Amino acid sequence: xxxxxxxxxxxxxxxxxxxxxxxxxxxxxxxxxxxxxxxxxxxxxxxxxxxxxxxxxxxxxxxxxxxxxxxxxxxxxxxxxxxxxxxxxxxxxxxxxxxxxxxxxxxxxxxxxxxxxxxxxxxxxxxxxxxxxxxxxxxxxxxxxxxxxxxxxxxxxxxxxxxxxxxxxxxxxxxxxxxxxxxxxxxxxxxxxxxxxxxxxxxxxxxxxxxxxxxxxxxxxxxx
Amino acid sequence: xxxxxxxxxxxxxxxxxxxxxxxxxxxxxxxxxxxxxxxxxxxxxxxxxxxxxxxxxxxxxxxxxxxxxxxxxxxxxxxxxxxxxxxxxxxxxxxxxxxxxxxxxxxxxxxxxxxxxxxxxxxxxxxxxxxxxxxxxxxxxxxxxxxxxxxxxxxxxxxxxxxxxxxxxxxxxxxxxxxxxxxxxxxxxxxxxxxxxxxxxxxxxxxxxxxxxxxxxxxxxxxxxxxxxxxxxxxxxxxxxxxxxxxxxxxxxxxxxxxxxxxxxxxxxxxxxxxxxxxxxxxxxxxxxxx
Numbered sequence: 001x002x003x004x005x006x007x008x009x010x011x012x013x014x015x016x017x018x019x020x021x022x023x024x025x026x027x028x029x030x031x032x033x034x035x036x037x038x039x040x041x042x043x044x045x046x047x048x049x050x051x052x053x054x055x056x057x058x059x060x061x062x063x064x065x066x067x068x069x070x071x072x073x074x075x076x077x078x079x080x081x082x083x084x085x086x087x088x089x090x091x092x093x094x095x096x097x098x099x100x101x102x103x104x105x106x107x108x109x110x111x112x113x114x115x116x117x118x119x120x121x122x123x124x125x126x127x128x129x130x131x132x133x134x135x136x137x138x139x140x141x142x143x144x145x146x147x148x149x150x151x152x153x154x155x156x157x158x159x160x161x162x163x164x165x166x167x168x169x170x171x172x173x174x175x176x177x178x179x180x181x182x183x184x185x186x187x188x189x190x191x192x193x194x195x196x197x198x199x200x201x202x203x204x205x206x207x208x209x210x211x212x213x214x215x216x217x218x219x220x221x222x223x224x
Numbered sequence: 225x226x227x228x229x230x231x232x233x234x235x236x237x238x239x240x241x242x243x244x245x246x247x248x249x250x251x252x253x254x255x256x257x258x259x260x261x262x263x264x265x266x267x268x269x270x271x272x273x274x275x276x277x278x279x280x281x282x283x284x285x286x287x288x289x290x291x292x293x294x295x296x297x298x299x300x301x302x303x304x305x306x307x308x309x310x311x312x313x314x315x316x317x318x319x320x321x322x323x324x325x326x327x328x329x330x331x332x333x334x335x336x337x338x339x340x341x342x343x344x345x346x347x348x349x350x351x352x353x354x355x356x357x358x359x360x361x362x363x364x365x366x367x368x369x370x371x372x373x374x375x376x377x378x379x380x381x382x383x384x385x386x387x388x389x390x391x392x393x394x395x396x397x398x399x400x401x402x403x404x405x406x407x408x409x410x411x412x413x414x415x416x417x418x419x420x421x422x423x424x425x426x427x428x429x430x431x432x433x434x435x436x437x438x439x440x441x442x443x444x445x446x447x448x449x450x451x452x453x454x455x456x457x458x459x460x461x462x463x464x465x466x467x468x469x470x471x472x473x474x475x476x477x478x479x480x481x482x483x484x485x486x487x488x489x490x491x492x493x494x495x496x497x498x499x500x501x502x503x504x505x506x507x508x509x510x511x512x513x514x515x
Contacts, residue, residue: 151332152302152343156350157395159329160383160410163453169332181391193394196401199307199351199365 001125002030002093004037004112012089013052015109019086021055024111025075025100027065027092031112037061037091045091045111057081065096071103082106119148134204140192142183147200149176155197226323226377227295228267228494232406232431238494239515240267240297240408240433241506243289245280251288257503258294264507267295267324269408269496276303276336283313286322297379298322301330306346307355311364314356318374326379326408327352327399350395350402353378357403380404382432383454384412384421392454393424400428408496410454411437413461415487422491433494436485438477438502438509442466478505482512489513 016022024042031037039061046056058081062074075082082088087107090097093114101108119129129148137155138145147153151169158177161168165178184190211217231238243258245251258268268289272282286296298317300310314325329349333341347355355365362373380399386392396407407430412418418434425432437455439445442465445457461480468476485495495515499506 152329152345152348154329154345154348156348156398158391159349160381161329161331161335161453162386163451164387168453169334177391181388190390190394193391194398196350196354196398199347202346 001033001121001123002095003034003115003117004031004093005034005115006036007111007113009048012109012111016049016054016087016089019107020053021057021085021087022049023057023078023082023085023088023106024059025065025071025088025090025092025096025108026059026061027063027090027096028061029064029066030093031091036112042091045089049089057085065090065092065099068099068103071096071099075100075104119145132205133200135201137197140195140197141180142187142189142192144176144180144183146176146180149174149179151176153200155199157193225375228297228324229377229405231266232493237489237515238266238431238433239264239510240269240494240496241265241503242496242498243268243270243285243296244274245270245282245285247277247279249280251280251285254285255288255292258289259292261503261506262294264510265497266494267297269297269326270299272299272301272328272330273304273336276331276333276338276341278336278338283317283322286317287320290321295324296322297324297326299326299328300352301328302345302347302349302352303330303333304341304344306344307365310347310352311355311359314359314376315370315374318359318376323375324377324379325356326381327356327404328381349380350398353380353399353402353404360403377405378403379406379408381410382407382425383410384418385410385414385454385456389421389424396425397428400430404430406431406433406493408433409435411435411448411452411498412488413439413455413457413484415484417456418488419491431493433496434485434488434492435496435498436481436509437498438481438500438505439465440477440500440502441473474502474505477502478508478512482509485509485513485515489515 026037026042042059042061049056058078060074060078062070064070082104087109088100089109089111090100091111097108097110119131121129131147133147146155151167158175162175165175167173167175184192228238246254270282270285273279282299286298289296327349333343356376356378359374360376362370382396383392442462445462448455449457465476497506
């Protein structure tokens with residue numbers, strides 16, 4: 001699940017600016033989980049916009065805005081409303097805004113900010129994060145990721161700023177390397193801590209051509 | 225050749241102090257302050273955007289010190305530059321005759337005055353040491369051959385008061401394997417703690433410089449205890465500092481620092497004094513330390 005929070009209403013009004021007729025597309029997935037989405041929140045937004053003398057031409061709550069097939073199917077039912085709108089206000093994460101923009105030739109505005117989770121969480125909500133670095137090091141670090149757990153993504157142990165097992169950036173955050181040390185000590189593998197880990201290859205953050213052209217990259221792509 | 229490396233080699237005690245480049249272009253007072261210590265201090269360790277506060281560069285300040293006949297130690301952190309810029313700056317330093325390089329991770333940007341900046345940390349301190357050593361061997365990080373290779377005397381930092389010390393020692397060993405030739409410690413105020421630390425690191429065979437931050441006031445000592453990683457000022461020292469009037473504090477501070485250095489100097493190979501604006505008291509500290 002991604003976590004979103006509403007942008008300040010003033011900011012939204014700022015970019016809606018001259019656009020008087022607005023269609024609202026809302027995601028029924030993650031934003032509902034984050035308690036900022038769903039029909040009730042859409043109606044609330046509609047009311048606030050109308051209070052600012054905007055016309056809300058219509059709205060659609062679509063189960064998952066990241067699913068472009070669902071977006072296309074659902075928005076097709078609102079063609080007239082969309083045609084008569086200046087823009088679409090999208091109540092979703094950044095993926096949903098882009099999916100709507102790629103489906104309808106109207107300006108799509110984000111109603112939310114998508115918050116950083118410092119890496120991708122699993123589809124089941126939990127604390128583990130993956131930064132998709134393309135060169136997994138978890139076999140050296142006791143199954144704890146220094147890229148996502150350390151504020152500096154250090155690879156060869158803690159920095160000098162760590163204090164009582166906490167991070168210099170925020171004393172409420174655990175020092176990732178302290179956690180790694182504790183884990184390796186517990187499983188009797190402190191020898192792994194002595195291993196030199198070379199700098200990351202940042203080319204691996206750029207998806208390869210093969211991956212970009214694969215079925216896995218975009219299931220909806222027909223070519224493969 | 226680096227004067228401090230020669231001194232270490234001869235088994236002589238090395239004394240360094242810290243130079244903080246100004247926030248702005250007013251460099252002259254900083255250089256003058258350093259020049260006054262010329263007879264007492266072997267080298268000047270120039271901070272690199274200390275505490276992530278944007279200032280004049282360590283690099284240029286080192287060069288200006290060098291021009292005045294002073295021996296600089298260039299601090300290089302991984303916070304602001306990627307591996308291309310770091311290697312390039314190291315080569316540039318070498319061309320300007322700067323040999324002593326202290327390699328650090330660097331504070332996180334959020335601690336400084338531009339907290340919105342992008343934190344780089346492309347390399348960590350161990351990798352930076354390895355890259356610098358590679359340059360000395362005549363190749364860059366990718367193994368490409370250099371046309372002319374630099375000479376460096378590479379330093380690193382270690383925190384004797386860090387808990388668990390085992391984790392600190394493992395990283396220290398990694399730094400040595402990567403290329404560290406000398407170490408500067410975090411400030412230590414506990415003689416016994418330093419003794420225990422030195423017993424553990426003696427076998428590494430690298431020169432260790434005791435770190436000493438002048439305690440300016442009881443409040444500062446308490447602040448360091450609460451907020452500075454690995455620093456522990458014993459209560460007796462805080463009480464001793466609090467026992468004198470505000471006017472007598474510099475004198476007391478000098479006495480405490482001098483005494484601590486005197487008690488610990490035989491255990492290590494040098495001392496690095498961080499005066500935090502109290503450079504004028506450094507000669508008195510050294511007198512008190514019998515150095």
